[in-house]
Amino acid sequence: MIVHLVADDPGIWSQIFNYDNYGELLALVTNSLIAGAVLGVVGGLISVVVMMRDLAFAVHGIAELSFAGASAALLAGVNVAAGSLAGSIVAALVIGALGVRAADRNSAIGVLMPFGLGLGVLFLALYKGRAANKFGLLTGQIVAVDTPQMTWLLGISALALAALAVVWRPLTFASADPDVAAARGVPVRALSPVFTVILALAVSVAIQVVGALLVLALVVTPAAAAMRVTASPRLVPLLSVAFAVTSMVGGILLALGSSIPISPYVTTISFTLYLICRAVGARRTRAGWSGRPATSATA
Template sequence: MEHRLADVGHHLFSFDITAHLLSHDFVQQALVAAALLGLVAGLIGPFIVMRQMSFAVHGSSELSLTGAAFALLVGFGVGLGALIGSALAAALFGVLGRRARERDSVIGVVLAFGLGLAVLFIHLYPGRTATSFALLTGQIVGVGYTGLTMLALVCLLVIAVLATCYRPLLFATVDPDVAAAAACRFTRSGSCSPRWSGWWPPRRCRSSGRCW
């Protein structure tokens, strides 16, 4: 019994297998990709939750499959196609779902239509079936240097945008009504015209009654 417990303890605290796995390039790339995704998710996650846009994020990530399937069908980079598909989906959600009460309905319709297109593109792909259906699941260990480079560039872009507009974005997220009111300049007649599209607050209010 003691010998068996010692053997279990030896295998439990042995890191030889872990060290062997970490020596492979694909494991290292997967860990770096996971760290980058965790960093970006931690930065934008609070804004998504406070804005109640979880379904929109889910829809845009799912519709990356449509872009990837189309890219596979026409013969260019799958990663770039997935990125374009997510961006187009996010743009559609923003244009068609401006009202909060209509947002979920728009996302559901666009998501169903986009996934239908993805299945159609996969069906029309003339190559190996395993290659096309691998898009449905994906594997982080298959990121590769090209995908990792693209992921790092996108993460840097997201961090740069957040660093540029963090305070006004936080203001518009926490209290959108006050942020929308602060975005208007008020004249002496009491009329209000948009000044900064909901992002950058006015810097100074002059004595003439106009807020710039």
């Protein structure tokens, strides 16, 4: 029914894909394109550790409190990026304090998520400004990255990347095999809250472009796709970053000529890449399975 409605109504297609005056519009989103590429690098790298540590649910929990912080800042008339960052850091600290084991952590996040979303909805309901500002916090806006926000975004992204560079090797080692890492002197317990704070930094900047509801497409899906086609510790981060940058920049370029928020475009590209990687991985698995008996017989 929905497919027929879209197919029969050219007005809907013009809202989704409209490239009139595209060149002029492209000049207006230079900051957003730079922001999208930077977020793709940060999100792609963070995504690898998120998948290794099974923290996809934590991403959602941090995003909800980050949304609450951004909404509170919007209502108070202060820097929205600072509010988003504050909400993310609070969420990271609370998650780290309430849950060490996975079951405890997930329970704490399950409690935080509706609370954070409820606070955000309350603050937005009290806000009397432009409706686009409210909607953008949830679904993202391609023209929302002005120069002050760009400064915040680049600064926080640089901080997150620097922190990742310092802890990357012990962090990935501890994520892959915590028992062996602990036996070799890696501070496994200390790395957990450190990464949660780095994750909070990444989520706080991602919300500025893709919105709170769909941040998972940037911080989870890229590595999930990459891990479907390779297990190489070198290739997974590279592919994850490539997928995240493609999703972000491609989503901005597609959304530019429409009246639709950026999020559906970013998530569609990200999900398509995941499906392709899943199909490639499944094909390799079948080929490997059918090839093993022949090799054994030959041997």
